[in-house]
Amino acid sequence: MMRIGFATSNPHKLAEVRRLLAGFDVVALDVGAVDETGETFAENACIKARAARGRAPVVVAEDSGLEVDGLRGAPGVYSARYAATDAGRIDRVLRELAGGASRRARFVAAVCALRGDGEPRVFEGVVEGVIAPEPRGDAGFGYDPIFIPLEGDGRTFAELGAEKDRFSHRARAFAKLATWLTTTTSSA
Numbered sequence: 257m258m259r260i261g262f263a264t265s266n267p268h269k270l271a272e273v274r275r276l277l278a279g280f281d282v283v284a285l286d287v288g289a290v291d292e293t294g295e296t297f298a299e300n301a302c303i304k305a306r307a308a309r310g311r312a313p314v315v316v317a318e319d320s321g322l323e324v325d326g327l328r329g330a331p332g333v334y335s336a337r338y339a340a341t342d343a344g345r346i347d348r349v350l351r352e353l354a355g356g357a358s359r360r361a362r363f364v365a366a367v368c369a370l371r372g373d374g375e376p377r378v379f380e381g382v383v384e385g386v387i388a389p390e391p392r393g394d395a396g397f398g399y400d401p402i403f404i405p406l407e408g409d410g411r412t413f414a415e416l417g418a419e420k421d422r423f424s425h426r427a428r429a430f431a432k433l434a435t436w437l438t439t440t441t442s443s444a
Contacts, residue, residue, distance in 0.1 A: 261312025326357025381428025
């Protein structure tokens with residue numbers, strides 16, 4: 257089984273990625289506090305992956321966030337820093353949308369993979385949705401309690417729990433990574 261080093265200190269993301277990459281041995285690589293100075297999710301994912309380079313045969317890092325149309329794309333790459341806690345971040349988004357701004361939103365994920373000294377490969381996933389008027393569900397993390405995917409049945413990601421793995425932004429990005437890993441390994 258191929259070993260994948262996942263640069264994260266987030267136990268929720270680690271559990272989700274282990275589910276998404278069930279055919280691989282995913283181990284956490286704690287790279288400490290990394291300055292995410294990129295202007296895109298892909299740039300930030302690659303910054304984190306480079307911080308872990310060489311600590312596993314393949315190193316991956318992920319950056320993701322919520323983009324809300326009515327907030328001109330915010331919180332975007334600042335999703336994790338929009339407030340001090342998940343509850344604070346959710347409250348801020350709902351408060352800023354209170355004036356009737358568009359609730360159309362999307363979750364975006366970028367996964368950066370590094371194999372040895374090779375060039376970074378980036379895989380992206382997006383899921384469109386809307387922001388719920390109030391948080392619902394307790395099975396997710398981050399903005400999951402207020403994000404209703406358009407492809408779903410009206411439940412938030414936090415109400416869907418692991419069911420979101422079928423079509424989440426992270427699931428889409430990691431599926432592309434898994435295909436690349438399988439294809440490049442079998443042709444090597």
